Amino acid sequence: MVKKIFKWLGVLLLTVIVVAGSFAAYEWNADKPLRFRSFVDREVLKMAFESPETLTSLGFLESVGITGxxxxxxxxxxxxxxxxxxxxxxxxxxxxxxxxxxxxxxxxxxxxxxxxxxxxxxxxxxxxxxxxxxxxxxxxxxxxxxxxxxxxxxxxxxxxxxxxxxxxxxxxxxxxxxxxxxxxxxxxxxxxxxxxxxxxxxxxxxxxxxxxxxxxxxxxxxxxxxxxxxxxxxxxxxxxxxxxxxxxxxxxxxxxxxxxxxxxxxxWRLPNGEEAYISSLKFFTTTDYTPQYIHDVGLKEVNRIQSAIMTILAEQNYDVSRGFSAAIEDLAAQESFYYEDSDAGRAQILVDYQKILDEIDTGLESAFRIRPKAGMEVVRIPEFKEKTAPGAYYQQPAIDGSRPGRFFANLYDIKATPKYAMRTLAYHEGIPGHHFQIAVAMELEGLPLFRMFSPFTAYVEGWALYSEYLAWEMGFQDDPFDNIGRLQAELFRAVRLVVDTGIHYKKWTREQAIDYMKANTGMAQSDVVSEIERYIVMPGQATSYKVGMMKILELREKAKLALGNKFDLRDFHDVVLKNGAVPLNILERFIDDYIADTLANTNSAN
Structure with missing residues (x-):
């Protein structure tokens, strides 16, 4: 359907160019098109047509012979x-x-x-x-x-x-x-x-x-x-x-x-820097949370998640008497958790990531009705930039279906990929995380173009982090060490709340932030350094993950309490995904409407 839509748009543009005086030409050239949808789609298309690189990435004009x-x-x-x-x-x-x-x-x-x-x-x-x-x-x-x-x-x-x-x-x-x-x-x-x-x-x-x-x-x-x-x-x-x-x-x-x-x-060191940071937080979280509030929530969540990890480690006979950092270092020191530091070892990581994704993709019927048609694949981050790149990232599929969604894995430091962390990362970047949410949004029928790519990071990243939790709930991380991997990933996002606000609001140095993250996550030093350096050049972005996840979980619990045995997880996920990315306050309104409609239908049935 997506391919057909964009092929049609390419044909429409040609028609506008060739058939002067047509209704389509009017909608394209009028100061105010007759149809609202024509206006918003037209403005996105006009911006796209002023960006040759965007047109190449979308890849829909080639199907109608336009390649210049x-x-x-x-x-x-x-x-x-x-x-x-x-x-x-x-x-x-x-x-x-x-x-x-x-x-x-x-x-x-x-x-x-x-x-x-x-x-x-x-x-x-x-x-x-x-x-x-x-x-x-x-x-x-x-x-x-x-x-x-x-x-x-x-x-x-x-x-x-x-x-x-x-x-x-x-x-x-x-x-x-x-x-x-x-x-x-x-x-x-x-x-x-x-x-x-x-x-x-x-x-x-x-x-x-x-x-x-x-x-x-x-x-x-x-x-x-x-x-x-x-x-x-x-x-x-x-x-x-x-x-x-x-x-x-x-x-x-x-x-x-x-x-x-x-x-x-x-x-804080830049002209009007404190105000610029508050603006950045608002953009990435789609909330009015203050830097101090986010910092305090982060500290509280760090303590909660660390306690859960220590409980599991104690159950697995690890020495937890020396504190969290030492226990995590003991866990990370076990060679059995790592692949061979070789080309063959790195190739096997990619194979195993794909197996993880294929497994969960076939086991989500009880949780999802809405699913993307686009496939996905795992590839390595290009070696020329992997040294300073993040641990992983997702690339959306081509709009015309010529390229699947891609989960890019960073294989620079083999110690940064312990086996017990792989499931969580795959669920976040791939299925049911970014791939489900982003590819579904691209495939929704009738959605204006700008909403297919809306930049609401708290929703997008909140969904991906929520997906890690959901996969655990559904039994895909039943191994206690895989669960530690999940909790470490959530802890990582909670620590982000602390260090991002610490750097940009509380005037922490880069070294202070690195020391805090290393002590409180147990992550590989190379990952800690690249992450802290990322937060420095992308103020506020790192806070969106945990803020978004907490809001989605809060809304799910709200719906469960209100609906009781009428709550259906598939319905909840439909409501969350079927409108594309939105600000968190609008998402909350969707859930409130879903609750009200379900209760109303139940009452009318009785």
Missing amino acids: HNGELDDASLAKADELYVKLKQVHKTLNSYENDSLTEADLLSKEIALYLLDFAKDSEQFRYHSYPVNQLFGIQNGYPSFMEAQHQIHSNDDVENYLSRLVLVQGKFTQELEGIRLREEKGIIPPLFVIERVLEEMTTFVGKLIEENILYTSLAKKMTDEQAKLLAKAKNNIKDYVHPAYKSLIDYFTNLKSKATSDDGF
């Missing part, structure tokens, strides 16, 4: 960003002009969610430069090669020529990115010293490799046919003449910026 965008890159200039903020204000005004009385219930919800996002964009515009666009986790320096490797498809000579074009255009895009970074420097928004050191190491390593070993070269070579191989020489020249100089311009800039950087890491 695959030879272009996004406009990353400050002028383009200014244009977007102006556009969002215009969209806000038009959106409000649709009278509520004229809208269906579904359109009213879409209007509410759209206004939520637009209002936040308006309120937070003052903090638009409070970010580090190039950092150890993301940015053009690793996003560009990842995009070219994972998203740019090669099926014809034209696809290769488009790839070569993007190798040339990257130099201009790096220049545009530098424009925004320099403006931040003028405003006193300079990354912490460790961030600069990390990206310099990453970029220096990237340009230091032989071109034939560069991912931009090797990924193209793998995708090409023998007949296309003659074009590899052009790719090599373009990498040398355009890609390397682009990276060197960033290397030179950050080398000079080092002298201005400090080891203070929290947002």
